[in-house]
Amino acid sequence: MKSRVLILGAGFGGMELATLLSEALGEKADVTVIDKRDRFVFGYSRIDVMFGKTTLDEVGLSYASFIKPGIRLVKETITSIDAEAKRVTTDGGTYEADYLVIALGADYDMEATPGLTAHGNEFYSDEGADRLRTLLPGFTGGPIVVGICGFPYKCPPGPSECALTLHHYLTERGIREDCDITFVSPLSSPMPASAEMAQALMNSFEEFGIRLLRQRTVVRLEPSMAVLDDGTELPFSLFLGVPKHQPPKVVIESGLTEDDWVPIDLPTLETRFTDVYAIGDMAATGLPKSGTFAESAARSVSTSILAKLSGANVERNTGTGTCIVEYGDGRVSYAELDFLTGPKLEAIYHPPSIAGKTFKQGFDDTRRDRWFNR
Ligand SMILES: Cc1cc2nc3c(=O)[nH]c(=O)nc-3n(C[C@H](O)[C@H](O)[C@H](O)COP(=O)(O)OP(=O)(O)OC[C@H]3O[C@@H](n4cnc5c(N)ncnc54)[C@H](O)[C@@H]3O)c2cc1C
Numbered sequence: 001m002k003s004r005v006l007i008l009g010a011g012f013g014g015m016e017l018a019t020l021l022s023e024a025l026g027e028k029a030d031v032t033v034i035d036k037r038d039r040f041v042f043g044y045s046r047i048d049v050m051f052g053k054t055t056l057d058e059v060g061l062s063y064a065s066f067i068k069p070g071i072r073l074v075k076e077t078i079t080s081i082d083a084e085a086k087r088v089t090t091d092g093g094t095y096e097a098d099y100l101v102i103a104l105g106a107d108y109d110m111e112a113t114p115g116l117t118a119h120g121n122e123f124y125s126d127e128g129a130d131r132l133r134t135l136l137p138g139f140t141g142g143p144i145v146v147g148i149c150g151f152p153y154k155c156p157p158g159p160s161e162c163a164l165t166l167h168h169y170l171t172e173r174g175i176r177e178d179c180d181i182t183f184v185s186p187l188s189s190p191m192p193a194s195a196e197m198a199q200a201l202m203n204s205f206e207e208f209g210i211r212l213l214r215q216r217t218v219v220r221l222e223p224s225m226a227v228l229d230d231g232t233e234l235p236f237s238l239f240l241g242v243p244k245h246q247p248p249k250v251v252i253e254s255g256l257t258e259d260d261w262v263p264i265d266l267p268t269l270e271t272r273f274t275d276v277y278a279i280g281d282m283a284a285t286g287l288p289k290s291g292t293f294a295e296s297a298a299r300s301v302s303t304s305i306l307a308k309l310s311g312a313n314v315e316r317n318t319g320t321g322t323c324i325v326e327y328g329d330g331r332v333s334y335a336e337l338d339f340l341t342g343p344k345l346e347a348i349y350h351p352p353s354i355a356g357k358t359f360k361q362g363f364d365d366t367r368r369d370r371w372f373n374r
Pocket of ligand 1: 008009043077104123124154155281282289322
């Protein structure tokens with residue numbers, strides 16, 4: 001009898017895990033992937049969408065092209081997860097599994113920051129980025145706050161990319177001198193995992209006249225005013241925010257979370273339930289919430305499942321990933337990070353360059369090809 005693998009979520013983690021199991025088992029795989037959406041959008045594409053460089057329709061990758069031997073993708077919304085019984089209910093039915101992998105990502109808690117939806121804008125969701133695409137061309141000047149409303153959040157350098165791209169966008173439109181940009185971050189530096197990347201970002205902020213306020217969080221928005229956790233009030237004409245993150249409601253209601261996220265055994269990503277794993281942004285790994293870390297978690301879980309099915313070797317979670325930073329002027333920098341294979345964090349930094357853009361394009365092309373056959 002085949003062993004049924006149920007993967008919840010077809011994001012970076014879920015798609016990579018399904019792909020690895022299909023590669024190893026072919027038609028012998030019995031893998032069901034459930035996702036509520038029609039298409040996948042790379043997180044970084046939202047920065048391009050908000051600044052009008054592309055549209056969601058251009059960058060969206062339809063799940064209809066995610067076709068692999070032994071894998072079935074169903075478009076349904078998950079409404080409950082019984083981890084102990086490895087049973088999942090959706091708006092379309094009930095699924096039982098021998099191995100359950102929860103890869104549902106992180107959602108946004110808009111209510112956690114009063115005034116965010118009424119007085120500001122967020123650029124971390126498809127909908128928020130798309131709204132800004134139509135709103136930004138009508139912006140004519142004034143103080144701008146790029147503000148983070150909670151930690152942890154996805155892609156630590158993402159908000160820096162927004163601030164830098166904003167600078168170039170306003171310059172191209174000839175209104176940069178009519179705007180002040182303040183960037184509010186809860187972190188001690190724009191990229192704590194790579195001191196060199198952080199320093200280069202801070203140098204660019206200085207060069208481009210972007211004011212950085214570190215170790216501050218936006219806690220409330222009033223009309224045209226952002227209020228920080230130390231009481232500082234920042235007037236704005238435009239607020240571009242990163243909302244506070246939380247696991248999807250169905251994960252919280254399943255009772256799997258503790259201290260906000262889903263606790264796991266870091267080397268294996270197994271939850272407190274045998275054969276139930278959590279990977280990607282919802283797992284309490286302490287590592288950056290980023291697609292490439294979800295992929296390395298998927299690699300480890302694929303080996304655990306394959307080991308149980310066919311005796312292959314288990315690869316522990318390597319905690320490896322690449323953080324890519326778009327400078328908004330054609331240059332891209334990136335840092336290759338390795339948190340778990342050695343005694344301490346290893347970071348290989350690649351400064352901003354046009355060649356970095358080619359690297360990013362390769363990153364994108366590889367995944368389009370691997371997951372969507374294009
Ligand atoms: C602006 C921005 C820039 C970024 N840049 C990068 C970058 O350069 N490199 C990088 O590696 N990462 C980047 N990221 C982060 C990256 O997008 C996430 O960390 C990554 O997607 C996490 O993968 P995941 O598999 O955990 O979850 P996700 O990819 O978010 O997938 C979760 C899936 O679960 C589904 N789902 C959720 N709830 C339900 C439900 N109830 N029922 C059914 N389906 C459900 C969702 O539809 C989604 O498809 C960026 C993110 C943003 C916002």
